[in-house]
Amino acid sequence: MLYPLDEPEFLEEVQAEVRENVRRLRHHPALALWCGNNEIEMLWPLWRWQWKGRPGTLAHLAAAHERFFYELLPEWVRAEDPDRPYWPGSPSSGIFRRGTNEDRRGDVHLWDVWHGWAPTGAYQRRIPRFISEFGLQSLPPARTLITFGPPGEWDSKRPALRRRQRSPGGNERLLYYLMERFRIPGAFEDLAWLTQVVQAEAIGRAVEYWRRHRERCGGALYWQLNDAWPAISWSGIDVYGRWKALHYAARRFFAPIALSLDIQGTRVGLFLLNDTIQPWRGRIRWSLETFLGEVLHAGEEEVEAPPLRATPVRAVETDPFLRRYGRALAFVAELWEGTERQALRVALFAPEKDLVFPDPGLVIDVIDRGGELEILMQARALARFVTLELPGADVIFSDNFFDLPAGRPVSIRAPIPPGWTPGICRRALRVRTLADLSQSPPWRDRWLRLQRRLSLRALLERIFYLFL
Template sequence: PCSMYDTLIRAGAVPDPYTGENEWIMTPLSDEDTEFSRTVVLPEEMRTADRIFLRFAGIDTLADVFWDGEKLGSTDNMHRAWEFPLDGKAGEGDHSLLLYIHSPTRYIAEMQRKRPLWGVEHAVEGYPHIRKAHSCFGWDWGPKLPDMGIWRDVTLEGHTGGRILNVRYDQCHEEGAVTLSCRAELDTWKPGMTAVWTVTAPDGKVFSMPLTDGKENIRISDPQLWWVRGLGDQPLYRCRVTLYDGEREADSREDRTGLRTLTVSREEDRWGQEFCLINNGVKFFAMGADYIPEDQLLPRCTKEKTLAVLGDCLKANYNFIRVWGGGYYPGSAFYDFCDENGIAVWQDFMFACATYRLTPEFEATVQAEIRDNVIRLRSHPSLAMWCGNNEIETAWVNWGLPEDPEAREDYLKLFEEIIPKILGELDPAAFYWPSSPSSRGGFRDPEGDRAGDCHYWAVWHGFKPIEEFRRYHYRFCSEYGFESLPDMRTVRYFTGQEEPDLCGPVMEAHHKCTGGTEKIMYYLGQMVNYPKDTARLAYCSQLVQADCIRSNVEHMRRARGRCMGSAYWQVNDSNPTISWSSIDYFGRWK
């Protein structure tokens, strides 16, 4: 993986965008097109395969792909995988692979001129027009760095006789037993190919059987159930599908899954309708935070960073995490960790704070994205629920958006028709929630406190005192928070100054929240004497942040039964900045 910005930075051709005011030097570079190329030599064993495929796990975003000067196709969505057949094009010798990536900012500017769409003020105008991580265009915690490149792995795959496209596992639970079903989608072009399914239990017991027409069921007595952290252990069953050409293994795929039920209960009660995660029939209080991209430059989002963030979550006693919809769908390392450690995942689809128009082209690429990610993630036992978007329903109702009947109608079509229909086909047991916050969808009181989830920002954005938390009784609070300065070493890194001025231009460049400095000083003044220097100010701001989070966490836990979930905004940072995070960009705890 590599990108335009990251490559130039590593080559020393441009300055670090995370220091000083260098962001403003870097942003205009996204107006240029970029080429990535390399020479490829295929190993002999791959050249003898019947079929060869070039597979990109992620291209960012508008790319033309060329092999030996011949155009294989174009891409328009960074949130999905792309595959190109190389039949008859992959012989002996050197081959050239070239990606010509078109400027995302020029593209959205042209689309915005043709058909304006609403988005948040902190981002480059027009970002809803492209299926690219919205936060790359800037957010109220991140710089405007609309990068382009190859942000996930590239592979060459050779197959003879056939291949496994994907595998789906369904579960039917009864007293003392679980029926596990396997459905394998096979792509075979040679007659007589066979498939075998093998399940290895956590205790080592092995079940093996042929897949007839790609389908089979097994009944597991006395199953070892998978539990959310704090309720029990996380035993995982290894499921392997192998495709054979006679006795030759043509392809195989191995997944791990847990035997469990995990969904959201919405039973009627004396306060309205609960919103409560329930695992194997046991309701539990969800404790965690909201997760954002680990870096503004996506090739830097590594497995090591993912495991570091989630390891910190484990130390803080999380049993839940919400993947925010303005970034990207996490890689397998994220979900594998949550599977192994019992962290329930709320997974947003990647739509946030924007309006969209469902042109035929846009609808087609969105449907492909949804299908790709549901198929990729559905077998993970930690996946508790899917959510359509972040804050778009409440934006239509409460934020004074420009009148746009077409986009409003398309909202309902996308989030309350198209996505649920795809989930019903590909992951029918999954719980789906149309937006966050929401009471039940359909623009019906999305910030209500009788049903669904809420985002509470009167404390901080509304300048309300911290005690105001106790006046409200949410069913599930999936966003609330408070800003602070990061560790002083981080402040000195991005300012390059020993004693930075909180209101100086460099500090302001790294504080994206509108009026954020004023808010920090306002709340600080209510709780402590004004510190004498920036180091004391940074530390005191973290104390106030901690007290704010503590106050609402304790309020919600006292209301357990009525409120069944707390996810504060936000656990991590994507860059060195002043934000709501509890861990800064360098992994330093506040």
């Protein structure tokens, strides 16, 4: 993992490689900075243990690392691209072997969640300066799963899926994190869909939390955007360009003007997040309601969001209503600019596995808009994670995997696939919500979750990540 600095010929080759690659990439519009390495410095505690009986060797390795990544490499990069910043490694504090992967300075990689089996709520225990890597896996859509093998092979323990898994023990983790909030569905296709929901929800909640602390946290990059081969991975887009729930959700939780809800016990905090350089004005309508749409408590707030700031708008106490009606209530908030609704958020007071969702009674109309479909939808009861599909076609909808509370109309746009007609689209359109899934018995979910938490692999990996 370190370059032999005592071999001049080899270093010349490395310098030539650096020079050629910087020249090749330096004009790319998405290039923000040059980074010296990935996770080498973060693993230094393991090297200390590996070489603990040979202090001379360890000191030599440390000197070589600091010389190369803090002196030679930035000098070579600066010679070819003097206007773009250089960072010695990711994660790094910017000071060799001091505070690496800590929240006080520099960037961090947060893998206690996933690799360390920590609950997804652990993201909200830390506010780093910048999160340059974190993530959760999901299964790809059914059209991609079929390339792994026939549906009879769709089982996390069968070779068809295990050989597509990028992370040791990853298939077990998929179920572990799904069971945090949901029951295991009976059909594997529903399971694949639900892992995407889990991924999008976990990443979205973490990003919104860090955006609410903008005065300290400067940003977050989740791992990863897309796949290089058909895989079970951390991606938001699979190898065929098919969007998972995460990529749709990212447009909402990374929106320059975003509405965010924070439930702490029985209190709901409303926040307006403004990442633009201009002030923003609008209003927030909020309501506490039953899943069937009966409004128990409501209000409207005129809001002004200063630029580059997270603005607390209001805290709503819901305890009297939860005591009277139980936890099967939804807090709904809508962000409006003039007559246009910019965002809609729904927060619940219990994990979905502890709640019963009624049939949403979706009313759907599909209209031909001259080569484009407009899908008009309205629900009679809360529809959780509404997902639209045109089986047999790869279509990117204007929004997907969204919540639709009772009585709120929504319009979704989508291109008509080549060779299809509006009539074919109407007949083929498939809509899925959480209420449509068949559920396994609660005792089975609890037993499986306990099994995974107490497995030897899980225990060893949690201990490993405590020392990083």
